[in-house]
Amino acid sequence: SFPSSVSTLSIFILQAYKVDEKAAEQARWEEASKETIKKTTKPCPRCHVPVEKNGGCMHMKCPQPQCQLEWCWTCSCEWNRTCMGDHWFDV
Ligand SMILES: [Zn+2]
Ligand SMILES: [Zn+2]
16 A cells, blocks of 8 residues: 555665665775875885885885885985985975
8 A cells, every 4th residue: 555655665765875874984984094094105116015104204114124215205216315305304
């Protein structure tokens, strides 16, 4: 009958909405953690291992024992004189 189909439909919508909400929340959370990882790690320019940024210093050192490249967070290249003058700290 008409009333029962309406209530079935509204329950269906409510459940679908709840699932959506949960999925959206999960997606937001994943997006936020991805953003955090993106902001605090960058790949080493030589061996591409993810390196975590440490404070406001732009002078990075690769943690891989066989690499240990010193590089610039801003330029994503090997540490050089320009970086030493301009990129030592976050502006
Ligand atoms: Zn490296
Ligand atoms: Zn630089």
